[in-house]
Every structure is written in C-alpha cells, then in structure tokens.
Amino acid sequence: MILDIIEKRRAVFPVQYNNNPISEEELNTILQAANWAPTHRRTEPWRFKVFHSDTARKGLSEFLGKMYQEITDPISETKLQKTMDKPLQSGCVMAICMQRDPKESVPEWEEVAATAMAVQNMWLTARSLGIGCYWSSPALKDHIGKHIELPEGEKCLGFFYMGKFDGELPEGVRKSTIAEKTVWV
Template identity: 65%
Template sequence: MELAQLIAHRRSVFPVQYNSEAISKSEIETLLQAANWAPTHRRTEPWRFKVFHSEASRKGLSDFLARTFEATAEKFSKIKQKKIAEKPVQSACVIAICMQRDPNESVPEWEEVAATAMAVQNMWLLATAMGIGTYWSSPGLRNHLNAHVTMAEGEQCLGFFYMGKYDGPLEEGTRHTAIEKKTTWY
C-alpha cells in the first residue's frame, strides 16, 4: 500500500474489536523504532513509552485504572469503571504515551506535545500496515499513572495506546468537510 493510501486507511480500532491473537515483542519494538524517527525541534526527543505487554502487566494496569477511577471519579459509575478496566485486558498490548519536558524548556511545551503525537502517528501508520489495530485514549486517569509506574521529573502521560489484532475489514473513513473548505491559498 502506498503511503497516501495508508494514511487514508488508518482507523481507530477499539479494544472491543480485538481478537485474542498476540502481538510479538519484536512487532512492538518495530513500532517503537518507527516512533523514534518522529520530527523533533532541537532534537529534544520528548516521547517516552511505558509498555504493558504481558498479561500480568495489562491486568495490573486494568486493576490500577479501576481503583483510581473509583477513588477519583466525581460521579462514580460501575458501568464506566467496568469499561475502563476491560480495555487493557481486551488489548494485546497497551503503551502509555508519555512526554518528557525538556528541563531547559528550549522549545515551547506545545512543540514537545506535537513531537510526541507525531511519534504516535508513526506507530499508528506502521501498525496499520502490519495489520495491528490501535486506539489512542486520553482519559483523565492518565494524570495518575505516576502512582503505578516510575516517571521522571517533568514527565507526563498524554494517554494510552491500545493495540490488538482484529478480524475483518474496517469501515471506510469519512471527513465532514473537504480540504478545500479548510484551506486558504495566497
């Protein structure tokens, strides 16, 4: 598939859509290598990843998120807690997407966030080419991850990248408006 086609065919594939097929450590390492080639201003390379690959680590993340939701939710719902807890165990791998702020603040924070997002886009596109479904979720619980895993000073979690193999074709993509309506030429 050509790159333009790959970009147009990239989709969010949710944990409920994943089958039970494993994702190998080498497949994950390949995706992480792609992430590491994202553009980065002043070469700060702010992306950091916490990989929950084993069944035990995904179950641990699931339990942590469920407990944290119960302890912090303004409006607790058992149904929402169950959905939060299911995502990591339905996935073959979960990667916490983190950003390490440059301690010298040599670039604006938004550029560090953008560089991290580009690293994730690299993984997402390559995962699509590899037949791996992915989904980036940014729940408020991400702000509590440091209570579950070690994070460096200035490091923050931007979300969770759920991954799994899936069966069947995905829906066609759509855009609400054409690019011509979003572009001004000078």
Template identity: 60%
Template structure:
C-alpha cells in the first residue's frame, strides 16, 4: 500500500551504505519513476546526471577542493566527508532543473516539480531496498564547473544512493491536526 511506503521512506546517509553495487537497470527504473512526476504546462523540468565509478571520486575531490577554496576557515572533517561520501555511494545523481526558456510558469513551480520527481525516486528506492539521501550543499552553485549544464539549468543537489544493512528506525510526526485548518 502506498501509504505504508510513504511512512517507511527515510534518509539513509552514505556512512550507512555497504559495498553492494546498484544495477544500471535499477537506476533506470528509479529514473523512470521520476519522469512521471506532476508538472505544470508539461515543462518536465527535471534533469538528472548519474555519477558512477571513478566519476564519484572526481566529484568528491571537486566538492572538497571547492569547499577549501571558498571557505575562510575550512574544517578538515567536512573536507574529508565531501571527498568520502560520493565514494561510499553506489550512485550519486545530480538533481538539476531546466528552466523553461519561455518562463511560462514561475520558477518555483519547476523547482517543485523537480522535487516531486525526486520524491518519486525516493519512494521507488524505498520499495527496492535502496537507501538514499538528498544533499543540497551550498557548493551546488559551483556545479557548472564540474557538470555539463545547459543554459537555464541549475543543480539543486545530489541524491546519494546505496544499499545498506540492518533496519531503519521508526519515525514519528506530530499530529496532522496541528497543521490543518478546516474551513466549512
């Protein structure tokens, strides 16, 4: 049931991933789920760049070096984490959004559609037993130096993906009644 799947979805971080590779066919299935996200005026603004193999290590080096270059007092632990996280992942997907050149809808609607595409991916990963985590560090503003991007395309973050061992903890939410106002 979809409601149970939604409640089961969690952030699973790179430190939790094991070494089991993710099959390309599984990544393609996850990307197909993204492609069915709702979007206004059929702009389909989501764009994804799948980073595998040695390119993951290059991404980590780029993120770490950029962090060190732009940060007045960089922290060694953070620089190390930026290098290591992509290597720990089975795949890293750069989440990008292509702005409609006609600007026929507000940009926030295209960002929202891209986020819905990521939610579809996340739910698909949950169903397949693949952990994932959407990271959106400030460094994404420099990604055009690492990724080939079209005019009007911007990086919104990274979906780190990997298999993991063990069970994930149960989560709770405060009551929806505190967040809803009924108006009859």
C-alpha cells in the first residue's frame, strides 16, 4: 500500500550509501514517477540534471569544492571535505531544477510546489526500489549554472543525492498527530 511506503520514506544520507550501483533502468523509473506529479496548467516545470557516471560525479565534486572555496569565508576544511565527498559517496546525484513558465501563467510558488511534488514522487519510488535519497539545498545550488547549462528561466532548487544502502532505517516520528493540525469546518 502507498501509505506504507510514505510512512517508511526517510532521508538517507550519502555517508550511509554502499557502493552498489543504481542502474539506468532504476533511474528512468524514478524519473518517470517524477513526470506524473500534479502541475497547474500543465506547465510541467520540473527539470533534472543527472550526474550518474563516475566522471560526472567527480566533476560535480570538484566544482562544488571549488565554488565552496570561492563563496565561503572562513572556509571549514571539514565542511569542504563533506561537500566534495557527497557526490563521490552517491550512486547518482540529480540537480533539481525548475523551469519558470515564460508566460508566467501560474504563480512561481506553484511551479516550485509542482517540482517538489515531482521530487516526492521520485523519493517514494526510490524507496520502493531500496534506494535511499536526500534533498540538499545548499547555497552552492545557486552557482550550478557555472558548471552545467541552465536555459533561461531555469533555476536549481537543490541536489538529490541517491544511493543504495544496507540495514534498516529508523521508525518515523511526528511531533503531533494529524488531528492536532486539522480543523474540520
């Protein structure tokens, strides 16, 4: 049941990933799920830049390290190393991007929300395939256009780190029940 997958979805971080590869077939299944997210006026604003090969992930690692050093003061060597390690620890990294409708037929927040729903579809599908994920939105995302081409009106909302992992994930918790967050009118 879908509720079971939703309740078991967790952030799984790159340091938790094992070295088992993610296949292109698995990635295409995950991307196909993204494409079925709700979208007002069918703008379908989600865009993904896939860093799957060792070469692509290494290039991303080097770029993020260079950008971190350029925009950060003071530099934390620990943070720099973690920033560079994440793509290398991952089986795949996707830049989560949003293409603004040139006609601006819907408010921008709706396009960001539609992209977030596409990511939720990806996250749930990945979970069903035994792939862990983590959405990170560091300041470095704002500079990705220096590493890869972003068409006019497209912006990066973060990075989706993915990898296979061993073991069980912790049980989920919520601070309050849905009844405490709901008003029946």
